[in-house]
Amino acid sequence: xxxxxxxxxxxxxxxxxxxxxxxxxxxxxxxxxxxxxxxxxxxxxxxxxxxxxxxxxxxxxxxxxxxxxxxxxxxxxxxxxxxxxxxxxxxxxxxxxxxxxxxxxxxxxxxxxxxxxxxxxxxxxxxxxxxxxxxxxxxxxxxxxxxxxxxxxxxxxxxxxxxxxxxxxxxxxxxxxxxxxxxxxxxxxxxxxxxxxxxxxxxxxxxxxxxxxxxxxxxxxxxxxxxxxxxxxxxxxxxxxxxxxxxxxxxxxxxxxxxxxxxxxxxxxxxxxxxxxxxxxxxxxxxxxxxxxxxxxxxxxxxxxxxxxxxxxxxxxxxxxxxxxxxxxxxxxxxxxxxxxxxxxxxxxxxxxxxxxxxxxxxxxxxxxxxxxxxxxxxxxxxxxxxxxxxxxxxxxxxxxxxxxxxxxxxxxxxxxxxxxxxxxxxxxxxxx
Numbered sequence: 001x002x003x004x005x006x007x008x009x010x011x012x013x014x015x016x017x018x019x020x021x022x023x024x025x026x027x028x029x030x031x032x033x034x035x036x037x038x039x040x041x042x043x044x045x046x047x048x049x050x051x052x053x054x055x056x057x058x059x060x061x062x063x064x065x066x067x068x069x070x071x072x073x074x075x076x077x078x079x080x081x082x083x084x085x086x087x088x089x090x091x092x093x094x095x096x097x098x099x100x101x102x103x104x105x106x107x108x109x110x111x112x113x114x115x116x117x118x119x120x121x122x123x124x125x126x127x128x129x130x131x132x133x134x135x136x137x138x139x140x141x142x143x144x145x146x147x148x149x150x151x152x153x154x155x156x157x158x159x160x161x162x163x164x165x166x167x168x169x170x171x172x173x174x175x176x177x178x179x180x181x182x183x184x185x186x187x188x189x190x191x192x193x194x195x196x197x198x199x200x201x202x203x204x205x206x207x208x209x210x211x212x213x214x215x216x217x218x219x220x221x222x223x224x225x226x227x228x229x230x231x232x233x234x235x236x237x238x239x240x241x242x243x244x245x246x247x248x249x250x251x252x253x254x255x256x257x258x259x260x261x262x263x264x265x266x267x268x269x270x271x272x273x274x275x276x277x278x279x280x281x282x283x284x285x286x287x288x289x290x291x292x293x294x295x296x297x298x299x300x301x302x303x304x305x306x307x308x309x310x311x312x313x314x315x316x317x318x319x320x321x322x323x324x325x326x327x328x329x330x331x332x333x334x335x336x337x338x339x340x341x342x343x344x345x346x347x348x349x350x351x352x353x354x355x356x357x358x359x360x361x362x363x364x365x366x367x368x369x370x371x372x373x374x375x376x377x378x379x380x381x382x383x384x385x386x387x388x389x390x391x392x393x394x395x396x397x398x399x400x401x402x403x404x405x406x407x408x409x410x411x412x413x414x415x416x417x418x419x420x421x422x423x424x425x426x427x428x429x430x431x432x433x
């Protein structure tokens with residue numbers, strides 16, 4: 001647990017001005033409320049305190065190892081790692097008296113928070129950026145705040161809200177004449193439509209994004225849109241076309257040195273092969289995504305790749321890496337209580353236990369995964385968890401009636417999101433019982 005002196009030291013980093021340390025001399029509560037909120041949020045985003053809240057001033061915060069090192073060594077800001085320096089600079093810029101600098105700082109802070117997976121803080125800063133941009137009649141920054149809000153809502157699987165935010169952003173980007181913003185927003189909308197099962201609208205948006213990127217000479221944007229289009233090809237059953245398009249995009253981003261984009265596409269290629277039960281090939285892509293994303297602190301892709309790699313190793317009976325990857329994924333998703341991803345980690349544990357012939361423990365994990373998936377509201381996760389539980393019941397000849405019910409629900413869920421190939425596969429398994 002941290003001490004009063006440590007809290008003061010860390011808050012002074014976030015506030016960024018030594019003269020403000022005098023405000024802390026009589027205790028943290030002497031800070032003006034708006035500064036207190038900003039300081040605490042900044043410390044949370046840096047990972048130096050937990051999101052559990054404040055129960056007692058001296059004994060309520062739990063510092064990470066890096067936070068304790070910074071406190072004990074008291075380094076200057078220049079001695080911190082580049083990512084932390086960048087984060088601190090954004091936090092300090094947000095506190096500027098200049099509206100222009102504040103907007104710039106908020107925009108950068110939102111990007112950093114999205115990279116770290118701090119979705120609640122990112123959303124709050126989207127609202128703040130839009131409030132400031134509307135007051136200064138800055139259509140470009142209004143559009144950017146709406147676009148960023150859509151990214152947060154996508155990460156939280158709130159597809160309808162994300163679509164509304166992107167549509168509003170598209171209107172503002174067009175108003176401000178930002179063609180690149182229009183291109184990026186069309187791509188983002190294509191992803192949302194794809195997740196909603198509207199493949200026709202997804203293709204229309206993604207093809208528009210590809211054409212716009214070509215016209216602008218934005219090769220990276222074009223590759224990202226083509227990678228998203230490849231996912232739609234897969235959902236339509238065009239596996240070879242999807243795989244080749246994804247491989248081309250992966251090669252481009254590796255050559256361009258864009259590890260973040262390469263990590264995402266490598267994870268997509270893993271999913272592509274995993275859906276066809278090519279677990280060995282899929283695991284190789286997932287491990288590549290893990291290697292690319294581990295140092296980037298991209299919690300969403302990194303965590304998903306860990307879950308997926310754990311599943312592939314569990315399915316092939318390789319318990320060591322299956323447990324290791326799944327444990328690491330669980331540690332990432334547990335604090336924010338991401339039920340969607342936690343449901344998949346529970347599914348992994350169920351597969352691991354079943355492969356070890358621990359039927360009772362396996363069924364407990366599967367039941368937990370289905371409950372979490374239902375609570376998350378994410379249909380494809382529910383479909384995957386129901387399928388795995390149902391197949392485990394069939395393999396063990398335990399409860400065929402429940403197995404049929406689970407497989408039927410899985411097929412229905414896949415059909416509702418437009419993944420007809422998976423729906424038909426599950427239906428075929430159901431018919432064979």
